[in-house]
Amino acid sequence: xxxxxxxxxxxxxxxxxxxxxxxxxxxxxxxxxxxxxxxxxxxxxxxxxxxxxxxxxxxxxxxxxxxxxxxxxxxxxxxxxxxxxxxxxxxxxxxxxxxxxxxxxxxxxxxxxxxxxxxxxxxxxxxxxxxxxxxxxxxxxxxxxxxxxxxxxxxxxxxxxxxxxxxxxxxxxxxxxxxxxxxxxxxxxxxxxxxxxxxxxxxxxxxxxxxxxxxxxxxxxxxxxxxxxxxxxxxxxxxxxxxxxxxxxxxxxxxxxxxxxxxxxxxxxxxxxxxxxxxxxxxxxxxxxxxxxxxxxxxxxxxxxxxxxxxxxxxxxxxxxxxxxxxxxxxxxxxxxxxxxxxxxxxxxxxxxxxxxxxxxxxxxxxxxxxxxxxxxxxxxxxxxxxxxxxxxxxxxxxxxxxxxxxxxxxxxxxxxxxxxxxxxxxxxxxxxxxxxxxxxxxxxxxxxxxxxxxxxxxxxxxxxxxxxxxxxxxxxxxxxxxxxxxxxxxxxxxxxxxxxxxxxxxxxxxxxxxxxxxxxxxxxxxxxxxxxxxxxxxxxxxxxxxxxxxxxxxxxxxxxxxxxxxxxxxxxxxxxxxxxxxxxxxxxxxxxxxxxxxxxxxxxxxxxxxxxxxxxxxxxxxxxxxxxxxxxxxxxxxxxxxxxxxxxxxxxxxxxxxxxxxxxxxxxxxxxxxxxxxxxxxxxxxxxxxxxxxxxxxxxxxxxxxxxxxxxxxxxxxxxxxxxxxxxxxxxxxxxxxxxxxxxxxxxxxxxxxxxxxxxxxxxxxxxxxxxxxxxxxxxxxxxxxxxxxxxxxxxxxxxxxxxxxxxxxxxxxxxxxxxxxxxxxxxxxxxxxxxxxxxxxxxxxxxxxxxxxxxxxxxxxxxx
Numbered sequence: 001x002x003x004x005x006x007x008x009x010x011x012x013x014x015x016x017x018x019x020x021x022x023x024x025x026x027x028x029x030x031x032x033x034x035x036x037x038x039x040x041x042x043x044x045x046x047x048x049x050x051x052x053x054x055x056x057x058x059x060x061x062x063x064x065x066x067x068x069x070x071x072x073x074x075x076x077x078x079x080x081x082x083x084x085x086x087x088x089x090x091x092x093x094x095x096x097x098x099x100x101x102x103x104x105x106x107x108x109x110x111x112x113x114x115x116x117x118x119x120x121x122x123x124x125x126x127x128x129x130x131x132x133x134x135x136x137x138x139x140x141x142x143x144x145x146x147x148x149x150x151x152x153x154x155x156x157x158x159x160x161x162x163x164x165x166x167x168x169x170x171x172x173x174x175x176x177x178x179x180x181x182x183x184x185x186x187x188x189x190x191x192x193x194x195x196x197x198x199x200x201x202x203x204x205x206x207x208x209x210x211x212x213x214x215x216x217x218x219x220x221x222x223x224x225x226x227x228x229x230x231x232x233x234x235x236x237x238x239x240x241x242x243x244x245x246x247x248x249x250x251x252x253x254x255x256x257x258x259x260x261x262x263x264x265x266x267x268x269x270x271x272x273x274x275x276x277x278x279x280x281x282x283x284x285x286x287x288x289x290x291x292x293x294x295x296x297x298x299x300x301x302x303x304x305x306x307x308x309x310x311x312x313x314x315x316x317x318x319x320x321x322x323x324x325x326x327x328x329x330x331x332x333x334x335x336x337x338x339x340x341x342x343x344x345x346x347x348x349x350x351x352x353x354x355x356x357x358x359x360x361x362x363x364x365x366x367x368x369x370x371x372x373x374x375x376x377x378x379x380x381x382x383x384x385x386x387x388x389x390x391x392x393x394x395x396x397x398x399x400x401x402x403x404x405x406x407x408x409x410x411x412x413x414x415x416x417x418x419x420x421x422x423x424x425x426x427x428x429x430x431x432x433x434x435x436x437x438x439x440x441x442x443x444x445x446x447x448x449x450x451x452x453x454x455x456x457x458x459x460x461x462x463x464x465x466x467x468x469x470x471x472x473x474x475x476x477x478x479x480x481x482x483x484x485x486x487x488x489x490x491x492x493x494x495x496x497x498x499x500x501x502x503x504x505x506x507x508x509x510x511x512x513x514x515x516x517x518x519x520x521x522x523x524x525x526x527x528x529x530x531x532x533x534x535x536x537x538x539x540x541x542x543x544x545x546x547x548x549x550x551x552x553x554x555x556x557x558x559x560x561x562x563x564x565x566x567x568x569x570x571x572x573x574x575x576x577x578x579x580x581x582x583x584x585x586x587x588x589x590x591x592x593x594x595x596x597x598x599x600x601x602x603x604x605x606x607x608x609x610x611x612x613x614x615x616x617x618x619x620x621x622x623x624x625x626x627x628x629x630x631x632x633x634x635x636x637x638x639x640x641x642x643x644x645x646x647x648x649x650x651x652x653x654x655x656x657x658x659x660x661x662x663x664x665x666x667x668x669x670x671x672x673x674x675x676x677x678x679x680x681x682x683x684x685x686x687x688x689x690x691x692x693x694x695x696x697x698x699x700x701x702x703x704x705x706x707x708x709x710x711x712x713x714x715x716x717x718x719x720x721x722x723x724x725x726x727x728x729x730x731x732x733x734x735x736x737x738x739x740x741x742x743x744x745x746x747x748x749x750x751x752x753x754x755x756x757x758x759x760x761x762x763x764x765x766x767x768x769x770x771x772x773x774x775x776x777x778x779x780x781x782x783x784x785x786x787x788x789x790x791x792x793x794x795x796x797x798x799x800x801x802x803x804x805x806x807x808x809x810x811x812x813x814x815x816x817x818x819x820x821x822x823x824x825x826x827x828x829x830x831x832x833x834x835x836x837x838x839x840x841x842x843x844x845x846x847x848x849x850x851x852x853x854x855x856x857x858x859x860x861x862x863x864x865x866x
Contacts (some may be wrong), residue, residue: 005788006182006190009090009116010172011127012065014044015134016088018079019070021049028094028136029070032124035133039140042130050079063087068134069119073098076120077105084113092134093119096153096177103179110181116788117181118174123153126173129196137175144169145198146277147191149184151176151205155231159203159270167397168274171197185216186788189760192220199225199281201273202264205232210573210689214262215759218690221263222427222755223748225280225420228259228266229273254571257595258689263427265420272412279402279413280420283378290378290418293319293347294411295340299328299364300354303384307352307407314415319345327358330367337368341377348378348417350410353392355385365392369399378417382410428716428755431601433644433685433692435637438473442645445471449648449673458650458673459506462551465669469654472638475665479553485531489524491552498522501530502668503538504549511668512585514541520555527552556667560624561658562617565592566635568643568652570674574689576643580636582614583656599692600640605633618659625661635664647687648673691759697819703806707768709779711815714763716755718778721767723750725778730801736836737798753783760786762819766808779803782812784820784828792827793820797839809842821866828866831859 017036019029036045046064050071067083069076069091076093083091091110098120110117118125124135128143137157146168150156153175160173171194174187184202191197200220207213220226230252259266265280267273294316298304301323308318320343322336333351340349351368353361361383368381381396381403383389396403404410434440448468452460460468466476478495481504482488492499503516511517515537518530535548565583570576574597581592594611596604609615609632618627635657642649651672658665685692698712714722726734726745735741745753756763763783767776779800784793795816799809820828831853832839840850840860848862 004190004193006090006116006186008065009092009118009182010125010174010187010190010194011130012043012090012132014046014064015041015066015068015132016046016048016064016083016086017068017070018048018050018083020072020075021051025070026072028096031136032068032070032094032134035135035140039131039133041132043132050075050082065089066134067091068124069093070095073102076102077109080106080109080115080117081113084109084115088115090116091118092122092124093117094122094124094134094136095119096121096123098179100179107179107181116186119177119181121179122177123156123175125175126170128170128173135173135175137173141173142169144171145196145281146170146201147172147174147194147197147199148201148203149174149176149187149191150203151178151184152203152231153177155203155270159201159273162270163274167394168277182788183212185212188213188216188220188226189788192216192223197224199277200227201277202226202228204228204230207573210258210575211686211691211759214258214574214689215691215757217259217262217264218427218757219760221423223752225277226262226264227273227276227280227416228264229270230255230266251571253593253595254574254577257577257597258574260423261426261597261690263420263423265416265423267416272409272416275404275409275413276416278397278404279378279380279417282400282402283417290347290414290421293317293343293345294414295319295343295346295349296321296352297324297333297336297340297349298322298352298354299324299326299333299359300352300356303352303354303382303407307350307382307411310408310411311415314412316411316415316418319343319347326356328364329360330363333364334367334371337371337375337379341375341379346377348380348414349375350380350382350407350414352382352407352410353384353389355387355389361385361388361392365396368396368401372399372401378414380404380410380414382407426604426607429601429604430693430715430755430758431599431604431640432695433599434641434695435601435634437634437637440472440638440641440645442471445642445646449646453648453673453675457506458675460671460673461506462502462504462669465652465671466666468642468671469638469666469669472642474635474638474654475663476669477553477556477665477667479551481549481551482531483549485528488531488550488552489527492521492527493524495552495554498555499527500553500555501527501534502551502553503534504551505538505545505547507545508538508542509670510585514538553667556658556665557660557662561660562614562624562627563656564614564632564659564664565653565655566639566657567654568639568649570650575687576649578608578636578639578643580608581612582617587655597689598640598643599688599690600637602633602637605636605640608636609633627659628661628663631663632659635666644685644688644692650674691757694758694762694819697764697815699815701766701808701811701815703803703808705806707803707806709766709768709803709808710776711764711766711812713758714754714756714765714781714783716751718765719750719754721765721776721778722754722781725781725798725800728800728802729798733798733801736833736839737796739833756783762816762823764812764815764819766803766812768803780808780812782809782816784816784825786823786825791825792829793825795828795830797842804838810846813842813846817864817866826866827863829861829863831856832862834858834860 063086067088069079123137126133133140156175296304324332340346383392393403463479469476480491498520501518521527521530563584565587567579578596580594582590592613596608620626653670654666656667694713701709766780768779782797784795786793843862848864851861853859853861
């Protein structure tokens with residue numbers, strides 16, 4: 001892999017500050033210089049007066065990795081061009097209140113000159129490891145493994161001040177502000193690969209584009225724990241909704257759903273932030289899953305009760321409690337912790353210590369430290385008090401045992417650890433846009449939508465809505481429209497009694513609000529009279545409606561069925577969101593909603609169901625059999641298919657859905673469309689925040705010896721196959737690919753190679769079976785990873801020794817070229833060992849240029865324009 005393009009910005013080895021002459025500098029420039037001079041920067045530091053005289057050649061001697069511009073707004077554009085001309089590799093513009101037009105101009109200059117630009121309107125960055133404080137956010141923080149990205153300089157400063165009291169150390173701190181050039185997604189990508197960063201804290205105020213953010217966040221959260229503090233929960237205004245789904249779905253809940261799906265953990269208050277970061281940074285990547293079981297050890301009943309109460313509040317279950325005597329000593333702590341670690345119902349252990357007379361706090365902490373090497377499950381400590389307790393907390397934390405001052409903080413941190421493991425399972429799900437269920441009638445569905453939009457309508461009738469559901473094989477109750485009481489009688493007689501009558505008018509959002517439903521009509525007379533009664537009642541409630549219609553449909557089974565609500569809402573910037581909860585006429589009053597981003601598979605559908613309160617009623621309940629969960633999951637997957645394949649959907653209610661042991665049926669439906677599709681032509685699934693698994697890339701290739709290989713995109717469950725491919729390579733082949741003598745991929749690298757975000761990366765596998773009943777093996781893999789510029793990518797290719805010389809490398813690369821072009825990439829580049837003559841011959845035949853690499857003499861730099 002080439003060095004990350006943001007390295008000159010985030011970890012510069014040389015720095016030049018472009019500023020005004022002394023006496024003419026702004027307060028912000030003076031503060032910046034004071035911060036830079038307060039500690040020794042490990043690299044070269046040059047202060048450059050932009051008004052000094054000198055030739056460009058003389059100025060070029062000040063070339064640096066990072067140019068910091070501390071100048072008045074009118075001088076920034078010229079200074080940024082100067083920074084590029086003297087060979088600077090990145091730029092930082094500090095300040096505030098610069099207008100959008102100037103920010104856009106500066107971004108255009110930076111893009112034209114190829115300079116990564118942080119700012120303007122930002123408060124700067126810190127890299128404590130290098131002694132760099134190019135910021136306005138306060139003194140340099142202590143070094144460590146936590147990175148902070150914040151959209152607010154003031155909040156960032158407050159967070160850092162609180163962190164100093166907690167003894168937290170940092171790898172990087174960036175306060176972006178509005179209108180950043182290098183944005184959150186770019187920085188997350190850098191931190192995901194930064195070896196000095198062990199966990200990431202992200203403060204967000206808002207997002208304008210979800211897809212690049214989600215792509216980068218998924219990558220970062222897969223590499224290391226990411227905690228997110230989101231401020232600004234309240235909506236700017238009341239949503240004007242035409243469905244229950246639109247009324248229920250709030251921006252904050254949608255944001256929660258997005259974070260879960262990205263594998264990140266949300267904290268609700270800044271006070272929780274560093275406690276959670278402490279636990280996740282130490283325990284998050286050790287592989288032990290924390291679900292619910294928490295074992296407690298305490299020398300005081302009060303502390304244990306407090307911890308247990310808080311555990312119940314945050315969704316953890318106390319599996320066991322060892323309440324020691326008030327003078328409990330080291331041996332008692334050691335044996336109690338060991339016993340809890342051996343319990344199968346315990347996922348983690350919290351040791352609490354109150355400063356009671358006669359209880360040796362320091363010795364008890366030392367006992368935990370001695371015990372730690374033999375422990376497999378997470379161990380946390382809460383030593384309450386100061387003095388000896390504070391020293392014990394420091395000792396425990398330094399040895400890798402997260403330690404806290406209060407039981408609430410310790411239990412809260414463990415709850416975040418549990419959320420992290422749960423969300424990692426969600427992150428690993430990469431469903432396709434269409435499920436493995438029988439294919440829907442996509443052509444019919446799109447024709448229906450096109451017809452409605454051509455009529456300049458946005459709201460589907462109930463019959464149209466159910467027809468759209470039926471196109472996706474969702475069971476619906478049959479619905480026919482009657483123009484008169486006589487027609488209603490004829491329809492009811494044909495479909496069979498009992499029937500339901502419903503008012504049908506696009507001006508009515510919820511039929512129950514205008515008494516627009518009559519149920520369980522059991523004969524023709526009841527239908528005739530009911531038809532007139534229904535129209536009379538609705539006209540009393542809504543006299544402005546003139547052309548009312550009535551639909552007739554058979555009564556659905558209801559005796560033991562649960563009423564559910566399944567919906568969809570389009571919530572910018574995340575796009576479509578699926579909503580699930582209890583249904584019926586009181587859906588908004590009950591306010592039971594769980595949300596998930598599409599696409600879904602069965603695992604994600606089941607997780608969505610379990611997050612709703614109504615999930616407790618879906619098993620055997622009050623004499624009713626359990627709901628057929630397979631059918632309910634399939635219905636949610638069908639809604640996911642609709643969300644993926646129909647970008648025109650804006651709101652949808654399927655309410656009620658009647659679910660019982662026989663299956664599910666949609667009784668009523670209401671669908672709202674956009675006036676025009678949101679996805680540009682040729683950019684499938686751009687309306688989704690998460691790019692689905694690209695099933696369309698699957699194809700077959702024939703090798704020169706007649707063997708066939710199936711080509712498809714990589715998936716997380718390909719990890720064992722990829723490891724087997726690497727293990728089966730000759731030492732020479734392994735060295736040619738990895739420039740190292742490794743015999744197998746380390747777990748982190750293996751995970752990184754198999755769980756990719758298809759928005760930024762692609763890895764195409766060629767799979768082969770030696771016999772029809774044999775397991776698939778990887779014959780080759782070609783991949784690219786997009787550079788931060790979004791226009792170019794680095795590629796790699798690996799072919800199994802048994803498939804060398806069969807043309808597989810060329811076939812895979814040609815397939816990779818096609819994917820890269822479709823993604824909008826303009827160039828592929830890579831490094832090839834100069835001794836790897838076979839690879840150099842291959843890339844030359846594919847049209848790559850081959851040049852010497854100045855920084856790596858043992859490599860050749862290869863490039864191909866797409």
